[in-house]
Amino acid sequence: MEAEIRLRVDGTTHTLRVDTRTSLLDALRDRLGNTSPKKGCDHGQCGSCTVLLDGRRITSCLALAVSHDGAEVTTADGLAPGDTLHPVQRAFLDQDAFQCGYCTPGQVCSVVGMLAEATDGRPSHVTGELTGPVQLTDEEIRERLSGNLCRCGAYVNIVAAVRQTLAEEAP
Amino acid sequence: MIPFDYHRATDVEDAVRTATSRPDATYLAGGTNLVDHLRLGITSPSLLVDVSRLPFDDIDPLPDGGVRVGAGVRNSDLAAHPTIRRDYPMLAAALLAGASWQLRNLATTGGNLLQRTRCAYFQNPATPCNKREPGSGCSALAGWQRHHAILGASEHCVAVHPSDMAVPLAALDATVRLTGAHGDRGVPLTAFHRLPGDEPRRDTVLEHGELITAVDLPRLPPTTRSAYRKVRDRASYAFALVSVAAALTVTDGVVRDVRIALGGVAHKPWRATRAEETLRGADARPASFRAAAEAELAEAEPLPGSAFKTTMAREALVSVLTGLAEEGAR
Structure with a gap:
């Protein structure tokens, strides 16, 4: 099954169709090309996929993208504008x-x-x-x-x- | 991962109707345990009913002085809530001892109760497990037993319930509020989870399609002191080997009331009723606490690899109760 979802990632809004099995991590990396969150264990144990979801840190590998339709996501790539560093x-x-x-x-x-x-x-x-x-x-x-x-x-x-x-x- | 349909519930009735209509439907809330199980192939529902946006995210006072915690309240928000920190410190402490901050920001109150055992054999579809695949056998009986039960186990399953949060809830006599196709009901937390018996597949008394809507906490007397102690293999971010939740009310050096539950020792949060009976009316002294712990653990039947837990549970219980009594005497 597929579903259309909207995600605001690092300040840019994206509309995409995802398989309902897609994790937020895979949506960010494979669909939106944002490879700053990393896939380590893919079981919520290592924290390398950590992003801010509506301002709170979460493991994006255990979040289904479809369940977070409309969410605001900040990755390490979007913490500061352009080439400046947070x-x-x-x-x-x-x-x-x-x-x-x-x-x-x-x-x-x-x-x-x-x-x-x-x-x-x-x-x-x-x-x-x-x-x-x-x-x-x-x-x-x-x-x-x-x-x-x-x-x-x-x-x-x-x-x-x-x-x-x-x-x-x-x- | 097997493909599944997805339905975002619009309200409680819609959630229950949709989940009830399909025998292998399951609810999705925070997803921290379910998504992992989908990926591991431990479960393969054909439909996920997403209840994460239902209005169950409030913590409200009850008319009798207790507190109602919505099933969708995130573990992090429950631990941080001023009322929980002030009036139910053992609950806040248990939440903060579980998982990581990232997971607690996703995980919900209802989902925490429904999380499944971290038994390594249950989580590995390549090994026999009566809980995952009824009749296939229990690999832990001749396997690695460090994280297994010492109380209430059966020849079919020696798994333990992994929740920290559920341990103080058992001690508190919390009530789980449920809604289903046949109406609403409240189940005491101590009766919500099951012992494995000959049906280890079932963790709880939930009927298919029933949904947790809230957990009710009764009021504790202001003189009651409570604490949670977790013993684990590393300082942070590990499941309990043994944990203790205890609430103690002492007047003039005598135990007026006590509530105790143990975690990491059984298929459910273990309410230590024998220890409580031994202690009511007794002097609030270490010797009484030791006698109570020994009374509770007299029926422990550990496996060779979990035998250390009987001593560990006894000493943890004595230590927590002694600390509470000293705190109250200051």
Whole structure:
């Protein structure tokens, strides 16, 4: 079965016919040519397909495209206009927060989503007081990014990249 | 993946009518478990009825002081809700201990209850599994048993229910609200999931076409303290080996009320009624907590590979209850 859907991806609206089995990840990569979200495990375990769906980070491999007709999707490719870099992307470069780079677009989208959740005061598994303010310690950063695997093991510098972004944001 | 038809439900009646009309139809909400199973070939429905846009995304107070959680509320939003964080900390903690942020942003309350076991043999269509293919046998009985049951299992299935969220819901005496072709009903969460018996294919008491619309949480007395502890193989993003949800009410050093459920140990969230009975009226001391844990686990029948879980569950339970009692005494 096929269905016609509309997706707004990185600011551009697309109308396309998809097989109902098509994941959002495959629609982005194979139909719209946006290869920044990566297919790692295709089971929601590795996080390399992470995009922002209506502003929230999700694993696009486990989302059926047809179910998200009308959605606004932001990929790592669309975080900043043209050749400019989003502060999180800049920090990943500055801190050498990757080696092969395959997980990086998912990591970057995940960090952007994570910073918004923290600003919103959402606690994590390691937040001591569930109703208190959120302080993004290294332990918090690691817990909040545990859904993104890096098989090169760049985790130490990914935490440093998040710290750089936080320092730049601080008033 | 086998081709399937897709129908976006316009309202609840449309959803139930459409799903009921086809014997192998299934509901789609967040999709985090279902889409994976479609891809793995564990399930192959001919029709998906998408209920993700039905108006079940509210968290509302109930007249009796409890809370109604819509079935479509995302796990992340439930964990972040001010009322849940303040009044049901063990529920918020359990949600935050499960999956990853990306998955919790998709996964729903109803879908969390209906997620299926992560038994490696169930998830691998190349191996026998009575839950996936009735009568084919249970591979875990002579296989890898680290993540399998110690309570309530059968010779046909030793799988465990993987949900963190369902464990505090079992302890809370939550009610699952259902609607179907024959009307609405409420099922206590402790009776919603089944033990495997000789029909491990069925995880729950849901009839075909029945839809979860909400989960009702009863009010807890303000003096009750609750906590969730999850023991797992790594610090984050792993299923529980053992988990404990406990709510304790102590007055003058005596246990007035206690509710306990265990996760990772059975085919359903395991309400520890024997431990609760042992504790009511007892001194709120570690010795009482240990006696209660031992009473609950006396009937554990682990496999060789899951025997460690009996000790792990006992110690986790003693530790959580002791922590709650100390917190209340401060």
